[in-house]
Amino acid sequence: MKQVKIFPERIPEDLKAGLYEIAEHEGFCLCEEGVRITAEPGEHFEVCGKNHTLNVRYQKRAQFFRALSYLKEAEDFEMNQQPVFQxxxxxxxxxxxxxxxxxxxxxxxxxxxxxxxxxxxxxxxxxxxxxxxxxxxxxxxxxxxxxxxxxxxxxxxxxxxxxxxxxxxxxxxxxxxxxxxxxxxxxxxxxxxxxxxxxxxxxxxxxxxxxxxxxxxxxxxxxxxxxxxxxxxxxxxxxxxxxxxxxxxxxxxxxxxxxxxxxxxxxxxxxxxxxxxxxxxxxxxxxxxxxxxxxxxxxxxxxxxxxxxxxxxxxxxxxxxxxxxxxxxxxxxxxxxxxxxxxxxxxxxxxxxxxxxxxxxxxxxxxxxxxxxxxxxxxxxxxxxxxxxxxxxxxxxxxxxxxxxxxxxxxxxxxxxxxxxxxxSDFNNLPGTLPKTNDPVNAAKFLLYEDPLLPLFDADINGRDFSGHYYALQKQYAAFHSDEPCFEALYRFYEVLAELLAARCAWRIVAPSAQKNSPVAAQAADSAKHIAELYRKCKAVWQKLWEQTNRPYGFEIIDVRLSGAAGRFETAAEQMRRLARGEIDQIETLSCPKLPYVTDESGRFSGCYAWNQCISACRI
The missing domain is CATH 3.20.20.80 (Glycosidases)
Known part of the structure; x- marks a missing residue:
C-alpha cells in the first residue's frame, strides 16, 4: 500500500478521530514534514493540492476523507466536485x-x-x-x-x-x-x-x-x-x-x-x-x-x-x-x-x-x-x-x-x-455461455458443485473444455498479492479456486470416454483422486479467508459442500478403478443420456444459483 505523509495543520475537531483511524490503517503517516492539511465545512466540495498543502472544503465529513485519497494519486491537483446524490x-x-x-x-x-x-x-x-x-x-x-x-x-x-x-x-x-x-x-x-x-x-x-x-x-x-x-x-x-x-x-x-x-x-x-x-x-x-x-x-x-x-x-x-x-x-x-x-x-x-x-x-x-x-x-x-x-x-x-x-x-x-x-467475472464468463435472461450465468458455482458421476450440466456444456480458461485465471491470480492479510487471503482463494475448476473441467472431458479395462479409466481414477485433494486445498484457503473476514458461524455450510464434493470424487476414483480392472461394465450414472438443464433451444444459459440444485436430480 502506498504511504503518504500528512500533517493536519488545521482541521475541525470532529474529523480528528476518523483521520487518526485512516492514518493508522490506510497508508497515511502523520508527521510534521507531511503534506499540510487544512479543512473547513462549506457549501461545496472543493479540493486543492499545491505546494505541499491540501486545502479541503466539504459539505459532508465523508468528503474530507475522499479528498485525502487523491493524495495517493498526486500531490498537486485541483477539483470542484459536486455530488449528484445527497x-x-x-x-x-x-x-x-x-x-x-x-x-x-x-x-x-x-x-x-x-x-x-x-x-x-x-x-x-x-x-x-x-x-x-x-x-x-x-x-x-x-x-x-x-x-x-x-x-x-x-x-x-x-x-x-x-x-x-x-x-x-x-x-x-x-x-x-x-x-x-x-x-x-x-x-x-x-x-x-x-x-x-x-x-x-x-x-x-x-x-x-x-x-x-x-x-x-x-x-x-x-x-x-x-x-x-x-x-x-x-x-x-x-x-x-x-x-x-x-x-x-x-x-x-x-x-x-x-x-x-x-x-x-x-x-x-x-x-x-x-x-x-x-x-x-x-x-x-x-x-x-x-x-x-x-x-x-x-x-x-x-x-x-x-x-x-x-x-x-x-x-x-x-x-x-x-x-x-x-x-x-x-x-x-x-x-x-x-x-x-x-x-x-x-x-x-x-x-x-x-x-x-x-x-x-x-x-x-x-x-x-x-x-x-x-x-x-x-x-x-x-x-x-x-x-x-x-x-x-x-x-x-x-x-x-x-x-x-x-x-x-x-x-x-x-x-x-x-x-x-x-x-x-471471468470465473463465470466462459466462451459460448451467453445468458438467456437478465440473470448472468454463474458457471463457477455449477461447475464447482456438479457431481462427477452424475453431471447435471453435461448436455448444456456439450463437451466443451474450459480447463484452459481456468488455468489462465490461476496464473493471473497467482500474480496478485497484498500486504493486507484479508486481501492476500482473497487472492489465494481465487488462485486455488481457478486451479480446482480447471481440473474439474478436464475431468468432464476425460471421464465419459472411460471404458472397461481401459487406461483412460485408470487415468480418470488418478485425476479424481487429485481433484479430491484440490477440494480439500480449496476448503483450507476458503476457511482462512472466512476467518480473516467473517465470524466462524456459517462456514460449516461451505465445509459440508466442499467436503461432500471431495467425497464424491473419492467415490468417482474408486468407481473408475473398478472400471479399469473390469469389475464393472460401465458407470451407469455417467454414461446415461443427459438432457439440457440450464440452456434453452438456442443454447443460451440461465444461472443455477442454489447449491442443492447443482448436485443431484434427487431432493437434498
Whole structure:
C-alpha cells in the first residue's frame, strides 16, 4: 500500500478521530514534514493540492476523507466536485451465514470513507441480539448491542451514517424456524402473522433495540418478498385477504411503533408491485398503478426501488415514473452481484449500475445505495463489493465511467489493484455461455458443485473444455498479492479456486470416454483422486479467508459442500478403478443420456444459483 505523509495543520475537531483511524490503517503517516492539511465545512466540495498543502472544503465529513485519497494519486491537483446524490453508500448483508467481524466492517467503512460514501446499511435479519429472545440469531454470529454501538461510533467518526436494516414482515425463516418459537408469530415459514398482537410486541422490541443502539433515526424495515403473505396460518384463521390490505394494516402498526421511538422507517417497494402483477413478479407491471395500491402505501415512509437486473435505460425511466405515483419519497438500491456463487458478476454490475444511476440523477432521487447480498451461503466474500462501491462513488462525484479512471480511484481508496476485482467475472464468463435472461450465468458455482458421476450440466456444456480458461485465471491470480492479510487471503482463494475448476473441467472431458479395462479409466481414477485433494486445498484457503473476514458461524455450510464434493470424487476414483480392472461394465450414472438443464433451444444459459440444485436430480 502506498504511504503518504500528512500533517493536519488545521482541521475541525470532529474529523480528528476518523483521520487518526485512516492514518493508522490506510497508508497515511502523520508527521510534521507531511503534506499540510487544512479543512473547513462549506457549501461545496472543493479540493486543492499545491505546494505541499491540501486545502479541503466539504459539505459532508465523508468528503474530507475522499479528498485525502487523491493524495495517493498526486500531490498537486485541483477539483470542484459536486455530488449528484445527497446520500450514497452500501447495504452489507450480514444475515446469509456470513457475519462480518467488527474488524472487517471497520475496514469496509474506512475504504468507503476514502471513496466519499456517507451511508452504510447493516442488513441483519436475526443476527443481532434481541433481549428476551435467546433463539434470535442463536449460533448465527449475531452482533451484541455494544458491538453495534461501537461500529456506529466508528462509522460516525468517518462521516458515515450507519443505518440498521431489519425485517418486520418476511425473510425471518431463520428466526422463526426453532420449535421453541411461539407458533402464533408465524403466518408462513418466513412471514410474521399480520394482526397478531404478539407480533407487534416483538416488533416493538426490535425497534426499541435499534433506537437505543444507533445514533441515526433512519431505519430500513424491509417488508419485501413476502411471497405467501396471508396464505398460511392467517388464511386458516381469517380467510383470504388481499395482500395490499394486509400490507396497509401491518405497515400502519409498524409505523406507529417506529414513531414511538422517533424512528423514520424506509421500506422496499416490491410488494406493492407484485400485488398487481399477473405473475407475482416485481417488474412486469401492466399499465399504471391502481389507486387502491397507491392508497395502501404510507406517504411518510420512503419507498426503496431495488433493481439489480436491467441494462436498458428505458426500463429504469418507466419504473421510476411508476414509483412516483405513490407520492412517497423515493430511494434507489442497485446491486453489486455478490450472490451468484463463489465469484461475483462484476461486468453485470457495471452494465446495470450506470444506466440506473443516470436515471436516478435525471429524476432527482437523492438517496442511492449498493446492495451486497450473500444468497445461498455467502460464497462470495464481501470484500469484493468494494469494486462496485467505487463505481457508485465515481458516478456520484465525477460521472466518469472510464475504467482506467475507476481503476486509479480504486487503488487510491483501497490500496488494491482493480484488475484483481474486475476480472472476477471471468470465473463465470466462459466462451459460448451467453445468458438467456437478465440473470448472468454463474458457471463457477455449477461447475464447482456438479457431481462427477452424475453431471447435471453435461448436455448444456456439450463437451466443451474450459480447463484452459481456468488455468489462465490461476496464473493471473497467482500474480496478485497484498500486504493486507484479508486481501492476500482473497487472492489465494481465487488462485486455488481457478486451479480446482480447471481440473474439474478436464475431468468432464476425460471421464465419459472411460471404458472397461481401459487406461483412460485408470487415468480418470488418478485425476479424481487429485481433484479430491484440490477440494480439500480449496476448503483450507476458503476457511482462512472466512476467518480473516467473517465470524466462524456459517462456514460449516461451505465445509459440508466442499467436503461432500471431495467425497464424491473419492467415490468417482474408486468407481473408475473398478472400471479399469473390469469389475464393472460401465458407470451407469455417467454414461446415461443427459438432457439440457440450464440452456434453452438456442443454447443460451440461465444461472443455477442454489447449491442443492447443482448436485443431484434427487431432493437434498
Amino acid at each position: 446520500h450514497n453508500g452500501a447495504m452489507l448483508d450480514c444475515s446469509r451465514n456470513a457475519v462480518l467481524t467488527p474488524q472487517t466492517f471497520r475496514l469496509m467503512l474506512r475504504k468507503m470513507a476514502l471513496m466519499g460514501l456517507d451511508t452504510a446499511m447493516l442488513y441483519t435479519e436475526d443476527t443481532y441480539e434481541l433481549p428476551g429472545h435467546p433463539y434470535f440469531g442463536y449460533l448465527r454470529g449475531r452482533y451484541t448491542q455494544q458491538e453495534l454501538r461501537d461500529l456506529d461510533q466508528y462509522a460516525a467518526s468517518l462521516g458515515i451514517e450507519l443505518i440498521p436494516c431489519i425485517q418486520t414482515l418476511g425473510h425471518l425463516e431463520r428466526a422463526l424456524h426453532w420449535p421453541q418459537i411461539d407458533s402464533d408469530l408465524r403466518d408462513t415459514a418466513d412471514i410474521l402473522m399480520v394482526g397478531e398482537e404478539k407480533v407487534y410486541v416483538l416488533i416493538d422490541q426490535m425497534l426499541r433495540f435499534a433506537a437505543e443502539t444507533f445514533q441515526t433515526q433512519n431505519i430500513h424495515i424491509g417488508m419485501d418478498e413476502a411471497w405467501t403473505l396471508g396464505l398460511g396460518n392467517y388464511r386458516f384463521k381469517h380467510g383470504i385477504t388481499p395482500a395490499e390490505k394486509l400490507m396497509k394494516q401491518h405497515l400502519s402498526r409498524v409505523h406507529e411503533i417506529a414513531k414511538k421511538y422517533s424512528l423514520k422507517p424506509m421500506m422496499w417497494s416490491d410488494m406493492y408491485f407484485r400485488t398487481i402483477s399477473t405473475t407475482g413478479s416485481y417488474y412486469d407491471v401492466p399499465g399504471e398503478i391502481p389507486q387502491n395500491i397507491i392508497d395502501a402505501a404510507d406517504e411518510e415512509i420512503p419507498l426503496v426501488y431495488w433493481d439489480y437486473y436491467h441494462e436498458d435505460p428505458a426500463f429504469y425511466d418507466r419504473f421510476v415514473r411508476l414509483h412516483t405515483a405513490f407520492h412517497s419519497p423515493l430511494a434507489f438500491a442497485g446491486g453489486v452481484w455478490t450472490w451468484i456463487g463463489p465469484a461475483p458478476a462484476m461486468d453485470k454490475m457495471i452494465r446495470v449500475t450506470l444506466p440506473a444511476l443516470q436515471k436516478c440523477a435525471e429524476y432527482g432521487i437523492r438517496r442511492v445505495f449498493a446492495t451486497a447480498w450473500g444468497d445461498d451461503g455467502a460464497e462470495t466474500n464481501l470484500l469484493t463489493a468494494l469494486y462496485g462501491l467505487q463505481v457508485f462513488a465515481e458516478f456520484d462525484y465525477s460521472q466518469n465511467d472510464c475504467l482506467a479512471h475507476l481503476a486509479a480511484r480504486f487503488e487510491a481508496c483501497t490500496g488494491e489493484k482493480a484488475d484483481a476485482f474486475a476480472h472476477l
